[in-house]
Amino acid sequence: MAAEGFRLGIDFGTSHTVAVLRGSDGRVRPLLFDASPLLPSAVFAGRELLTGADAERAGLVAPAGLEPNPKRRIDDGTVWLGGREVPVVDLVAAVLRRVVEEARRVAGGPLSEVVLTHPAGWQRTRLGLLADAAERAGLGAVGFVPEPVAAAAYFAQVLGEEIPPGQCLVVYDFGAGTFDVSVVRPRGQDHEVVASAGLPELGGLDLDALVVAHARTLTGDAADPWARLDRPQTLAEQHAHHLLWRGARAAKEQLSRHSTADVHVPLAESAVHLTREEFETAARPPLERTTSLTRRVLAEAGLPPEEIGGVFLVGGSSRIPLVATLLHRAVRTPPTALDHPELVVAEGCLYATATRPMLAAAAVPPAEATVAPDGDAATAAQPVSVSPAPRPYSLETPDLPARHPATALRRIPRPAWLTTAAILVLVVAFWIVNPSDDGGVTGAKLLATLDGDGAVRSVEFNSDGTEVLTGGDTRMPERWNLERRTVIDTFPLQYSLPVSEVAYSRDGTTMAFVGGPLHYWSVAMQLRTGGDDRHEQTVGVTAVAFSPIDDLIATGDNHGDVLFWDTARNLMDGDRMQVYEDGDVTDVAFSPDGQFLATAGSDGGIHLWDVLNRETVGAALLGHEGVVLGMAFSPDGKTLVSGGADGTVRLWEVGDREPIGDPLTGHDGQVFEVAFNPDGQTVASAGADGTARLWDVVEQEQIGNALTGHRSEVYDVAFSLDGGRLATASEDTTTRIWELEH
Template sequence: MSASATQVRLGIDFGTSNTIAVMERPGLPATPLLFDGSPVLPSAVFATEGKLLVGRDAERAAMSDPASFEPHPKRCIADTTVLLGQREFKAVDLAAAVLARVAAEAQRVAGVMPGTVVLTHPAGWANERLKLLSTAAYQAGLPPPRFASEPVAAATHFVTHLGHTFPDGSHIVVYDLGGGTFDVSVVRMAGDNLEVTATGGLPDVGGVDIDFAIVRHLEQTYPGEDGQWRRLREPESPADRRHRRGLWRDVRDAKEILSRESNSALFIPVLDVDAHLTREELDTLARPLLAETVALTMDVLAGAKIGMDKVAGLFLVGGASRMPLSSTLLMRETRIAPTVLEQPELVVASGAIDAPGRESHASPDGSPTMIAALPPVVVEPPPRPVYRGVAKVPTRPAITPESEVLAQAVVSVDLPAEAAAPQVAAAPPVPQQRPAEADGTAAPLASATPSIPQPHPADATGTAAPLAAAMAAPSGVATAEPEAALRQPSPTAAVPAAQAGPPSTAIPATAPPPPAPMTTTPAEGPVLALAHAREGRLAVARPDSVTVSTVSGTAPSVVLRDHDGPVVGVRWSTEAPGLLAVGSGNTVTLWRDNDNAFASTRTIACPDEVKQLSWSATGLATATGTEILVWDPATGECSRTWRFSSGPEGEPLRALVWNHAGDRLAAGGSLGTIKVWRTGEDSPSTVLNCAPVGVRTLAFSPDGDWLVSGDAAGGLRIWRLSDSSDQHLKQAHEAAVQTVAWSPDGKLIASGGIDSRVRLWDAGSGREHRVGEGHTGTVNTLCWSTDGNRVISGSSDGTVRQWTAATGAELPERLG
């Protein structure tokens, strides 16, 4: 007998790689829905004539036509369209297809469509993405859903369903290692409520990255004959695609078996080899990646100023978190025994049913209208005076962990005592466009030990005609109003919806210049990227803003806010002084400095999330997943596409850099591959190999003849590109190297990483020159002063520090 619809509740965890659904019916415990006999439904979609296949059906169909396959529709949900084969689909339709599969199975099992549906989402998703997810649910035939953030849903399962109790005011940490991404959140117990107080994530670290490392290890252990592994890496025939799929399935099964056993067997098709993998081998391969997740966990706690004495529980969720090494590394750092269930992938969907969240509202025809917001959940800094004004143009709503305010346009500036107020500008609306594609590969080259000469500096700047259009006619500018009153800080302030409209092209008058230079203090949030311009301007990127200041302190700081998503990179133009690119979400925003009043001049819409950013005279390069797109900043159009890797399990990009001349571009991947392209050529001119350790960062020497790479195991390699020889510094850092930078005169290399240290190396000998100690979090970014006398570092501890190149001593002046 079927239950009443109002009595059936359904929780759906729509994940990047997999989707899980748990249903509760009257008198029965909540149980997961099964898809082809498994609670895990791959989120993949495949386009056929007249319909979209989902899950394992999509994966099987992809063997015959990979171009019509999208393995991660969640990553595309904010895009306008997605090209599958020869057809374009609305991105929301792909998500709707996955949810429709869940809805059909729920109705089949319960005999009725569930009356209550809860969809989970990342803690940082804005109202715009939730509306798209609500639209997908409507198209799938589901009732208007309630939304719960993933960490709150996970915490609800442990607290409400499993009976864990914690003191009021204490915190629990949710460590979520899924198939394609990693997220960590701190949830505060506030009476009967659960509040997300801090969150962080790694969009390209997950179980699939460990699978990559295993496959590369197998290739090195069982080399086979010429061309056999190429058939598995880049299959061209349906038979080889089936072989590739079988290998990856065996790798995933072996990884799961090794969470319980000490060894596992797997079969390598094409080579026709029965291989073996041990727990010890798996731990060696996974350790660099898991060390990154643990380091981010500690950084998030440190950034939120939460000591371990305030952490009452550490919970592991997501299918990849079942690896015993995850618990071992976390316990070593936190001194807290983590809690992990036998099926950690079910936790979020199970907790969603009872998790607090926000409702979506439907119009009379049933279509979604808007999402009701809860009060914002943010970590407030100590109260300080804030100079507030209203932006001259409509701005993108700010994102908070649990709520967003629509039609918001705010300028918020900290004003320390006797200091100039920084200005705050907002990014313009985002146009949509799609680039062309190209492909190419080349064979790896041998390596040896180099002898490094002293390259000459090459850091010329100057204006250029092609950028004139990009710098003209700004689409938006905002400055602080001088007559605004001083108030206490507030997360948001609303403007009437009637003010919404197209951005103005006129530049409003700026506030009068301040009487004295601003004395900067460390801003809130981890420092993710730095960019130092020849004219002395320093751009400091944090997740929700970019602060631009002068190293000398001769001008007030300017804060650029309201980008498309978390900021991932900043770069100054090498041709046009004062032109700054900011990568965030699916966009790159160009900002023009007009006498310290920044105006957004153009927004480039990318087809996927921007992961890396680099700028040269040739163009503005972005890394999105497994592709490199080169954009013309004057027109905003894509002029070239290089494919770093191909296939559903392609190697994700982790590093991207132009040389100073702009005639070579290097990219590094999570499996240790480095490819170097020359402009005008489709195939890479050089392919280098750091396997099995993934590449995290790259930098060219000033003359472009040498390349330094930092890897996930803490090593550095200095490559001579003329013959692909290298010098390997295996223990340069105690953990992953996150950033490298070559000095302007080519004599020194600076590196920083998870071990919180800044290290200087002699580029000619590879010997350590100096060590800078002072940061308390991961060193994420480095840059050199133009004269080469100082190194500037940014860290997850929220500080920007300066170090002398000669002695490695820290300078007293803090920046950013």
């Protein structure tokens, strides 16, 4: 067979990497490393970078040089190994180089194509590192396939399972280091990811730890041996530690096939007996977390049980029998399980259409960039060149119920190259799926009043509208259950200033608060996930916004600066961006496509910035007499609304930088905040006169009477993501919930 007929698929995993060759005759063969298709992803930094079993053996002698799971360090930049800093990209490249060397040896020459898989949620930074590592490994230009798409291709092409029209495949991927669940549906001859979420801290390694914990419980009198196993100091203790964890993994795997297993505890010189029932009792809580997340993803995707065309178990840890049992109960569809689920993604990517997505733009000089009437960046220059930072490239299609970007669980965003025509198709589809009852909002009636202990300065609905998040003078943000009208959680941030703004991430899984420093918290785990005082922007933060497409937060401060934070890596992204030399940034807002950031502040103008290049785009929007205090983009990104200290509400055409009509007046005093309803036709404003007001965007006039009842200034307004409710936050310590009338 000609060498150029071989295609190589690589699944770079947390604990193991798998690679599969497919010849022009269709024959598929997994590559073997030390007689196993599972290459340990471990890398050892010595005189050279060792990989696989070589790295693990070297790590027994010098553990400080071993990185067992480079994929878990993907966001760290560099790691300290063997007394020196090693770039993470070099660790990944070393693993890929080992794979390609073996592939070329088996193929007898060069390869015709190389395809790399990646988690569905990986975006520009991580995909860029993977592409860079592939180049350093000598792979040249490679194709990319999301892991759930590769699994769906295997399900269809290798297993011959057909997904009926109008139905989706649920890919449950439980590997050694992480868990991911995705909803995938056919799209022509290929597949696309509709929704995806994961638990990056949960994997098969954590189940191994349960086996070790069980062994510890049964040998608790061996305190000294366990102390040496936990903190090995000698070479013998290192070997014993390695044997313990290898034995725990083997016992876990044996319990997938048999009802009992024994675990040898080195140094204690004892063996413990473990039954499948004992293991499943310990493993049930973490496994139920995976099924709970699966149900939530299906709910967010709007996928009822009758539209599930199959459930596919992928990843080595998915072979645990309890996984299939719990998942079957959760989704009411029997899962498809294989004997070797570790090989699915690597082989499946060879049947999928590999993509070289649009990458981070290079070379359009900032002076040439403009904003086209549809809100996208436009220029007369050549098409954007490709660099190693891929943009997301799967479409969010309108066949499932349309939602605001913040409601989807890591919903895959639209790509940068989506045309104006395609945007219009999506907008039209939204109105087909979500028709207005009678043409628009006509007023609002009070549903509930939430009584707090201090002035409320910011409010935000959660994704399903059952809760609101508030912040204010108590200095501790609070989550409220709207049905019970009670506080669910309080966040003890020890702020010395009032919480000036709260926000939810696009997928509803993370909350951000500012009131001096920036903090962001996990909704599910109720834990601070970053944004602590290690960051450079620790005081004077006045505004915060989540990007709808990237793992980015933008913050503005009273020094006139805007900073970007990568929440996946818990690091500042890029350099500090100076908006004003002397003045405050009062508000920040991302455009719906995440390509632009609007900033407002002391100069009375609104500035647009290219998020990728961190350069201003076009002229400022000028017209307010005094400070601009709040602003928001319309759902289609073509219009921006602003409110200011001059007491007016203004509408702006983003494309040509012109005001739309005359200022909207009615407030007696400053307008602190504005919000766009997801219907795109209605705007709300919050005023110092103690009222909130609704405005018709098309007619450019106030809708009905002002919303009254607050006894003091109204600081914030927020619409629920279904557009049916409005929340108002006030100095009078209350938050009011209003139902919109049509």
